[in-house]
Amino acid sequence: MTVSEPTVAEATDLIYASLEADNADLDAHIATLKAALARAGQKEAVFDPTRLPQGNRAGRKLMQSYFRQRGVAVAFEKR
16 A cells, blocks of 8 residues: 655645644645645645734745755745
């Protein structure tokens, strides 16, 4: 039996959980998300700012910068 690779939605949920848990395993989850995006043929991950611990502008920009350094483009849903 093979283990399926996480989808983009599942990888995004792992990121939300990691952010809530004081960034536990965040780099590993970012790598999982990057792989899921590549499999899905997507160029960026979209996050809901209301689910982020710091959904303000500064928090969003910090997240975008951190993810960009790891090769993942981040966008946020419009409110």
